[in-house]
Structures are given as structure tokens and as C-alpha cells.
Amino acid sequence: AQTVTQSQPEMSVQEAETVTLSCTYDTSESDYYLFWYKQPPSRQMILVIRQEAYKQQNATENRFSVNFQKAAKSFSLKISDSQLGDAAMYFCAYGVYGGATNKLIFGTGTLLAVQP
Amino acid sequence: GAVVSQHPSWVICKSGTSVKIECRSLDFQATTMFWYRQFPKQSLMLMATSNEGSKATYEQGVEKDKFLINHASLTLSTLTVTSAHPEDSSFYICSAEPGLAGFNTGELFFGEGSRLTVL
Numbered sequence: 001a002q003t004v005t006q007s008q009p010e011m012s013v014q015e016a017e018t019v020t021l022s023c024t025y026d027t028s029e030s031d032y033y034l035f036w037y038k039q040p041p042s043r044q045m046i047l048v049i050r051q052e053a054y055k056q057q058n059a060t061e062n063r064f065s066v067n068f069q070k071a072a073k074s075f076s077l078k079i080s081d082s083q084l085g086d087a088a089m090y091f092c093a094y095g096v097y098g099g100a101t102n103k104l105i106f107g108t109g110t111l112l113a114v115q116p
Numbered sequence: 117g118a119v120v121s122q123h124p125s126w127v128i129c130k131s132g133t134s135v136k137i138e139c140r141s142l143d144f145q146a147t148t149m150f151w152y153r154q155f156p157k158q159s160l161m162l163m164a165t166s167n168e169g170s171k172a173t174y175e176q177g178v179e180k181d182k183f184l185i186n187h188a189s190l191t192l193s194t195l196t197v198t199s200a201h202p203e204d205s206s207f208y209i210c211s212a213e214p215g216l217a218g219f220n221t222g223e224l225f226f227g228e229g230s231r232l233t234v235l
Contacts, residue, residue, distance in 0.1 A: 035224075043207060045160075045226035091159060095224070104150065104211070104224060106160045 002027045004094050006107035013082045014115050020067075021077045021110045023092030029053075033095040034068065034075045035104070040088040048090070051075065079112075087114040118144045120212050122227030129200055130235055137195045137230045139210030145190035146212040151183075154207040154229075163208075166193040200234040207231050 003026045013019035025034070036048040051059045051068050058066050063083075067076045079086055092107040119142040129135050139149055147168045152160040164185050165173040172185035182204075184196040193212075197204050209229045 037226075043154075043209075043229045045209065045211070047224070103162055103165060105162065106152075108159045 002029070002094055002096065002105050004092055004105050004107035006092050006110050008110045009108070010111045010113070012113045012115060013079070015082055015084060017082055018078060018080045019082055019112065021079075021090055021092075021112070023075045023077070023107055025073050025075065025092070025094045025107075027073070027094065027096070029096050031096075034066075035093040035095065036064070036066070036075075036077045037091045037093055037106075038086075038088045039091060039109075045091075049077065082114050084114050084116060087112055118142075118212075118214050118225045120210065120225045120227040122208075122210055122230050124230060125228055126231040126233075128233045128235065131201050132199055134196055134198045135200055135232060137197075137208055137210075137232075139193045139195070139212070139227050141191045141212045141214075141225075144212075144214040146214060147190065149187060149193040149210055149212040150224075151185060151193070151195050152209045152211070154209060156207075160209060163195075168193075197232065200232070202234045205232055205234045 005024045032053045034051045038046045038048050049059050049061045049064050058068050063080045065078045089109045089111050091109045093104050095104045121140045121142055123138045149166040151163045153163050154160045162175050163178045166185045166187040168187045168190050174180050187193045207229050211224050211226045213224050
């Protein structure tokens with residue numbers, strides 16, 4: 001069974017600094033997606049960044065980038081120039097493609113605090 | 117981006133009654149929608165995959181008769197919590213992927229969530 005592990009329940013970063021959130025996963029699939037979602041206090045899930053497993057290049061979205069290590073099954077999120085609005089719960093998620101196994105599995109989350 | 121709307125955003129009901137939560141994709145069609153449950157300060161747990169025109173696929177441990185899912189059209193899925201009890205109180209979130217071929221693009225959009233409180 002696929003599992004997603006986030007080993008950091010809480011993290012804190014100073015405004016304008018950089019922080020890295022860790023995520024590891026376990027799967028026997030070769031074709032899948034990985035995601036980072038942000039859940040602010042409003043509880044609305046917001047997609048931060050997405051990575052296709054077949055792509056070797058790490059995904060980047062403005063201040064957000066990932067370090068995808070397929071062999072190590074690691075998918076960390078780096079937030080540069082942290083802003084107060086980045087404070088939220090961050091979930092790493094794994095999605096498998098195709099057939100009856102379509103599903104998105106979430107890690108336990110990392111609560112990020114941004115200090116002014 | 118695509119919009120997914122849930123209704124109601126919050127509901128309070130008496131124990132033993134049934135509650136229906138709607139999930140609508142407002143500007144796209146989706147053959148597949150997903151229902152999640154989230155307890156306070158915990159992760160999202162997938163409950164079931166809702167398939168348009170067929171029966172939902174439930175995750176292990178989720179009671180099919182308790183949580184009825186109907187995917188009536190390409191833009192609407194409903195979750196009915198039958199004979200609700202206080203332990204069913206939770207935050208329920210739906211998500212949907214644009215497209216008519218299932219989970220094939222990785223773009224998944226979430227509703228705002230529905231908070232259920234059973235007295």
C-alpha cells in the first residue's frame with residue numbers, strides 16, 4: 001500500500017528566510033504524481049506545486065520549489081523568501097494514475113509558522 | 117482555475133437524522149470526485165471515490181451504508197451521512213479533477229469543505 005510520511009509536525013521560519021518541508025513516500029508504482037497542498041485556517045485546500053514522477057526536472061512555482069529524489073522516494077518543498085501569508089498547514093500528497101487505483105493519499109501535514 | 121463548490125459549508129443536526137452534502141464542479145465536468153474526512157489537526161483521509169454513472173469505491177473501513185455516495189451527473193456528487201451520530205462529526209471535503217477520463221492530469225480541485233456537527 002502507498003504511504004506518505006511527513007516527519008515534521010511543526011516548522012517555523014522567519015519572514016524573508018527559506019524553509020524546507022520534508023516528505024517521503026512508499027510505492028511500487030513507476031508512474032505517479034506528487035503534490036504539495038496548502039491548507040490555511042479557512043480550510044480551503046490550495047495546490048502549491050505538482051511533480052510528475054517521470055520528469056527528472058524539479059518543479060518550480062515562483063518562490064516554491066521541490067527536490068524530487070525518485071530513487072530515495074523523497075519529495076521536499078522549499079519555500080524561499082517566506083511571507084506571512086505562507087503560514088498554513090502543508091500536506092504532501094501522492095497520486096497514482098490509471099484504472100481503479102485513482103486516488104490521492106495525503107501525509108499527516110506540517111504546520112508552518114512564519115515569524116515577522 | 118477550476119471551481120468546486122460544497123454545500124452546506126456547515127450543518128448541525130440531531131443524532132439519528134441524515135445529512136446530505138453536495139459537491140459541484142462549477143465550470144468543468146468530472147467523471148471522478150473524491151470524498152475526504154478530516155478530524156481537527158489531522159490529515160485528510162480518503163473515504164471513497166465517486167464515479168459518475170456507477171457505484172462509489174469505498175476505502176477499507178468506511179461503511180458503505182453509513183456514507184451514501186451518489187454521482188448523479190458529471191458536475192454533482194452527494195454524500196449522505198445516514199443516521200448520524202456524534203462520532204460522525206467532522207470536516208468533510210470533496211475534490212474533483214477536470215476531464216472525462218479519470219485521474220489523468222494531476223489537477224485536483226477541492227471544495228471549501230463542510231463541517232458537520234451531530235448533537
